[in-house]
Amino acid sequence: MKMIGCLFPHRRTMASSIARHKRARQGRVATEEPSASAWKFVRCPALIFFRWHEKRALSNLIVLAPANADEARQKLVYLIAVMVADPATPDAIGIANAIKSLKPFEATLAHCLSKRRTPFQ
Template sequence: MPFQTRAWNQIRYLPGRMKMMGSLFRHRRTMSWSIARHKRARQGRVTAEEPSSSAWKLVRYPALIFFRWREKRALSKLIVLAPANADEARQKLVYLIAAIVADPATSDAIGIADAIKTLKPFEGTLARCLNRRRNRFNDSPL
């Protein structure tokens, strides 16, 4: 039995093996991971919406339905994800503001009230962050 344990430990610590094992177990989703997931989903949708005259036109419409669903799901998961610290709260706030500004149709689908609920514990920190940035731009000589 000790030999099997030693062999298993040697196999377990191989770099490729750890990546594979990590995909089997659920891990805590971080804010940066969720933001990157939404960016990939949005980019996939934008790419699929580009007009093309190829033979893939018949596949394009079902693909668009899938990409829109994937983007909406990634955004909803990002909204309900509670930040672990003030830095993640700031990342979430800035990204959601940018998403609303970049695509006004997103504001219809976004659960702003749900996002505010998750950011509520960091209200003071976020207010100081936003005030500091606003004052920095107001003090500039431009």
């Protein structure tokens, strides 16, 4: 378990890991946008930092084991969305690690993904 300070044990939840990756991605996207400000010279090091931060947040999310079926579903849906949004982001090792962490919830996830939903459900 990680410790915040020295007093309180902290377990990183799936929701907090997803939020951390979303913030890192938003920071990178905002830094990549061209700007005509006086801070252009800071843009390159900031972009390097945001790319590293986003990659680290994604790798932490991939190796995080879900605590229950709901967290497993959140992780699966979010990782699918990340792969669809940017196909170059995940690597084969990361996908294999994500599959390993979701393996205990395979039946629940298969049921969730195979549901046919009508527009009015």
